[in-house]
Every structure is written in C-alpha cells, then in structure tokens.
Amino acid sequence: MLKDRYDNPLHTESAQARDAYVAGVDLFLAVDYGAVSQFETAVAADPGFVLGHAALARARMMDADGPGARAALAEARARRPEGAAQLHSHVTVFEQLLAGQPAAALETARAHLATQPRDAMIAQCCSSVFGLIGFSGRTGREAELLAFTASLLPHYGDDWWMLTTHAVSLCEIGQPAAADAMMDRALAMKWQNAQAAHFKAHSLYEQGQTEAGLTFLNDWLAGYDRRGLVHGHLNWHSALWALETGDEAAFWHRIETAVRPAVCQGLPINILTDMASILYRAELAGMRIDPALWHELSAYASAQFPRCGQSFVDAHAALAHAMAGETAELERVIAEAGSGFAGDLAVEIAKAWRAVAARDWQAATQHMIAGMANHERLGGSRAQRDLLEFALMGILLRLGRGDEARNLLALRRPGLMAMHPVAGLH
Ligand SMILES: [Fe+2]
Known part of the structure; x- marks a missing residue:
C-alpha cells in the first residue's frame, strides 16, 4: 500500500493520487496556497481515495467553503471501507469539526493520535492558537498545547512541520527564544512555510525585537501568495510593528492593501x-x-x-x-x-x-x-x-x-x- 510522507498508509494504489495528496498536505501544513487543487487532483486520479476526499474537505473548511467541505466529506464517508478503524476515526474528526462539535473532535483526535501519532492532518487540528485546544476555553490550555506537541515531537524526527508546531507551543507558553531557534531550524528545512514565518514573527514580538521582526517579516512576506490563509494576518503583524516605529505610511499601506475586509482573502x-x-x-x-x-x-x-x-x-x-x-x-x-x-x-x-x-x-x-x-x-x-x-x-x-x-x-x-x-x- 502506498504511504504519505509520514509513512501513514493511504489506502490508494494510484501514484498520481499519492503524489498530489503529499503535495497538498505539505501546502496545507505550511499554510501556503494551493492545497485544495492538489486534493482535487488526488481524488480525480482515484475517486475511491477516502483520505483524499477527507483532506479536500479539511482544506475547504479552511477556505470557509462549508458546502464544498460537506460534499467532500460525504464522498469520504460513502467510500469508507468496512473495518478500517483508523480511516474511520480520521474522517470522524473532520465530521465533528464541521458539525460544530469541537469537544468531541478533540477527544476523537486524541484517541486517533494515540495509535497514529504521525497523522499530521489530524494533529494539525489540535495544534496552534486557533485549534481545538486553543479554542477549548479551558484554563491552562497554553500548557495543554505544549504537552500535546511535546508528546508528538519524538514521533516525527527532524520534520519541518512538527518543529514549527512545537515552536508555536513554546512561544505561547512564554519561551520565545527557544521558539525562535526552533523556527529557524524549520525555516532552514523549508523556507516557504507561512506558519513558521508567522510564529518567528511572534517570537520576535514577544522579545520586543521590533526592527529585527520588521526586517524578517517584510522580507518573507514578499514571496507569499496573497491568497495564502495568513497573508492578511501577517500584514497585521507588520502593521503592528509599523505602528511601534511610528511609520504611519507603512501602517496604512498594510491595512489598505492586505488587512481591510474589502481586500483580505483570509x-x-x-x-x-x-x-x-x-x-x-x-x-x-x-x-x-x-x-x-x-x-x-x-x-x-x-x-x-x-x-x-x-x-x-x-x-x-x-x-x-x-x-x-x-x-x-x-x-x-x-x-x-x-x-x-x-x-x-x-x-x-x-x-x-x-x-x-x-x-x-x-x-x-x-x-x-x-x-x-x-x-x-x-x-x-x-x-x-x-x-x-x-x-x-x-x-x-x-x-x-x-x-x-x-x-x-x-x-x-x-x-x-x-x-x-x-x-x-x-
Ligand atoms: Fe499571529
């Protein structure tokens, strides 16, 4: 059976579907633009590709495309084979997410990751500040996030996404210098990683490094697709620093070209x-x-x-x-x-x-x-x-x-x- 970049079984025999899926997962995890079309290619190559349909649903959720996500999940559900427990729980997490059941989704995801810790598409749902732990409303959720990514870290080796994800937790628990160093490692492996650029910016912000932050972020942003999910938010970070330096022209440029509702595609x-x-x-x-x-x-x-x-x-x-x-x-x-x-x-x-x-x-x-x-x-x-x-x-x-x-x-x-x-x- 073909596997993804993390050695998860994909339940497809189509190399074209696998290649498009792997490319889509990398774009999705890096918060870069283009994941939806890669997953569409994957399921076109193999219409029976359950994980491809599920990933397409997840990517469409992040595009705020509810109807599209529901349609893709219906395909995943209809084509799910009998007895494939991990396929079942993988799809169930996304179903619960889309149904507005975050507590259930988190519980299902944790149980799923206990046996398949390298299923990054599921781990991603729980990670970072807008994830299932971040928006759990629970006291101590910053520490919970750190414990979550720390438990996964040994399973991933030197992987750019896992390093990025753990560094986010470090930053938000109050260890920005450690987060910054880990983000640098992740960016050295893969520069086109908006989540790493994003939380390197956070790490520099937390350390009060305004000039270094502005230089890094504005340089990185120049190569980022404006349809990328955090294009507006990264411009928000840049505008914050422009505010701090008193550069009103740069501040308004960021707002008017990338942050305002009329222009932002986030x-x-x-x-x-x-x-x-x-x-x-x-x-x-x-x-x-x-x-x-x-x-x-x-x-x-x-x-x-x-x-x-x-x-x-x-x-x-x-x-x-x-x-x-x-x-x-x-x-x-x-x-x-x-x-x-x-x-x-x-x-x-x-x-x-x-x-x-x-x-x-x-x-x-x-x-x-x-x-x-x-x-x-x-x-x-x-x-x-x-x-x-x-x-x-x-x-x-x-x-x-x-x-x-x-x-x-x-x-x-x-x-x-x-x-x-x-x-x-x-
Ligand atoms: Fe941010």
Whole structure:
C-alpha cells in the first residue's frame, strides 16, 4: 500500500493520487496556497481515495467553503471501507469539526493520535492558537498545547512541520527564544512555510525585537501568495510593528492593501479580529482613526457572525460595534455571548468596550479586569490578547493611574517593556 510522507498508509494504489495528496498536505501544513487543487487532483486520479476526499474537505473548511467541505466529506464517508478503524476515526474528526462539535473532535483526535501519532492532518487540528485546544476555553490550555506537541515531537524526527508546531507551543507558553531557534531550524528545512514565518514573527514580538521582526517579516512576506490563509494576518503583524516605529505610511499601506475586509482573502475570524485589534491599538498609540472604518468593520462583523458563541470573535465584534456606535448590535453581543466557550469573559469584555465608548472609565476598568482574568481561555495568541492588556493600560491612563498602567506592563508583559503601545504610558 502506498504511504504519505509520514509513512501513514493511504489506502490508494494510484501514484498520481499519492503524489498530489503529499503535495497538498505539505501546502496545507505550511499554510501556503494551493492545497485544495492538489486534493482535487488526488481524488480525480482515484475517486475511491477516502483520505483524499477527507483532506479536500479539511482544506475547504479552511477556505470557509462549508458546502464544498460537506460534499467532500460525504464522498469520504460513502467510500469508507468496512473495518478500517483508523480511516474511520480520521474522517470522524473532520465530521465533528464541521458539525460544530469541537469537544468531541478533540477527544476523537486524541484517541486517533494515540495509535497514529504521525497523522499530521489530524494533529494539525489540535495544534496552534486557533485549534481545538486553543479554542477549548479551558484554563491552562497554553500548557495543554505544549504537552500535546511535546508528546508528538519524538514521533516525527527532524520534520519541518512538527518543529514549527512545537515552536508555536513554546512561544505561547512564554519561551520565545527557544521558539525562535526552533523556527529557524524549520525555516532552514523549508523556507516557504507561512506558519513558521508567522510564529518567528511572534517570537520576535514577544522579545520586543521590533526592527529585527520588521526586517524578517517584510522580507518573507514578499514571496507569499496573497491568497495564502495568513497573508492578511501577517500584514497585521507588520502593521503592528509599523505602528511601534511610528511609520504611519507603512501602517496604512498594510491595512489598505492586505488587512481591510474589502481586500483580505483570509478567514472571516482573522479579518474581523485583526482589523478590530489594529484599529484600536492604533487609537491607543495616539493615531486618529476615521469612524468610517469602524462602521465598515461593524457591518462586516454583523454580516459574517450573525450568531454569537465564538468567544474570541465576540470580544472583537463587540469592540467594532462599540466604536461604531452600533448600540443594538453591541447589546445583542452582550446578551448572547455568554453561550461561547469563554462566554463569561467575552460578556465582560463587551461591557468594557461599551463603557469605553461611553467614556465611563471606572466601569471600563471593572469590566476589563473581570474579562481579562485568565484571558488565555479566549484563545488566540498572546500578541492578539495584548489588545486587552493595552486597552486596560489606556483606561488607567484616562483615570490618571499611569503608575498602575506601567506596573501592569512590567508585571504582565515584561518582554514588551521597550515598546510604546499606549500614548502617554512612558
Ligand atoms: Fe499571529
């Protein structure tokens, strides 16, 4: 039986299907563009290729193509042979993901990986900051992510994807120097790896290395397909550093050409959260933001996320609605966000944004502190959740409590002490 690059049996005898599948998996794991067409080629070469259909479904999920993913999963299910337990659990993980059953998907994935740890397509679902562990809403999920990738690491040898994936965990648990070194190893093996470039940028950010980060990231980004899943998000990172260096022209260039909803081809969760975050962080840094941008983003949030429940999204949608003065939409989020995996925090943060918009700094302080308690449960990266850290500093400055704000930076984000995220902080 033919096998993939990780020696997993593929249950196909078509070399063409295998080659396209392996190429598609590499593009998918590297967060590069083109995985969908490779998986389409694979199943065209062998219509009975269950793993090819499953991978096509997974890649379409990441393209926000729900109907396409459902169709591919139906093919995988229909062609699944009797008694192939690992094929069955592989497909089941994706079915549970698509059905909105993340807790069940995580449980199935863990059981599957216990016997097939080198099934990277399944391991990928659980890894990084937007994965099943990242968005579990659980206390200690950063440590859980590290334990997860550490348990897989010995099974993979010197593999660029596994090194990348473990380095993400290291970065988010607070070991950015170790993460940076591991990302360099991964990039030396495969430069065209957007996830490694992404979290090398995170590692440099966490170490306050603004100039080195800008140089590395802008150089890497020049060769990245703008249809790649994190093209907009990597431009968000670049814009953050442009903000830090005071380069307004570079900042707006990144926003206007790659981050705004009208131009970004990434996932809606990235487009909304990145845009809300960068606009508010720019305001905190002292930049004037055209209210039309907040209105555009609020409308985008309402259209893309008519229902609450994704707590990381809800916390950012509330910010967009509050800044746009869209009171009804903001109140809807406050009323409904409690249903999310970290709903208690999302509701408090939404109330904090309401208070910020009303310039009620006392109430904003109380709600933001309540929402920030253990904010790892919201998911996303530390760099993304700095929105909350810096917002609280900005609120405290409004109350004339600058010493407290500076203490917060020193105590909670010591690696960023050299940064100037909030006007008037230093
Ligand atoms: Fe990021």
